[in-house]
Amino acid sequence: MKKTLSIIALSIIGFGLVSCKKENKETQAADAVTTDSTATTTNTTSADSSAVAPVSSETAAAPVSNQPLTTIALAESNFDFGKVKKGDKVQHVYEVTNTGTNPLVISEVKPGCGCTVPDFTKEPILPGKKGKITLHFDSTNFDGAVNKYADVFANVEKAPIKLTFTANIQP
16 A cells, blocks of 8 residues: 555656646746747847937837838038037028929928927928928037937938038037
8 A cells, every 4th residue: 555655646746747847848938939029029129220220219210101202312411510609509401302203201300319409391392392401409508529410201212311410519
């Protein structure tokens, strides 16, 4: 009888160990799937971010446009304000031309920080016509050389378009 109980006890303990190992393997497999899924999601997010543009962590995903694509030409994409007195508010107008065959729709202009405020042509810009994007910069919180940008989201293939400006803030 003792042998029977011992065999039953060992069988139960053995079954429990096998069962634990099986649970552990299943848990590890589930963890691996979760990890792989997370890695895939992370890679997808990273790929989306790099496809948009190198951006800071504050930048949100690009707005999706359902407009047909067109092409754009910029008179300039970078502007140098030169020396600016600290506290001055300056602005620059970037001229854009629709060089495509469909209307150009600027859906959003997203500055890199709160010191820059955009204004832009809101209505569709017809082929061959011009529009504008104005960046207003407040130099109050800056000293020395500054480099700022704004991302322009429009119905063009390589959106966003990065507009930049520099300034040397003087006391």
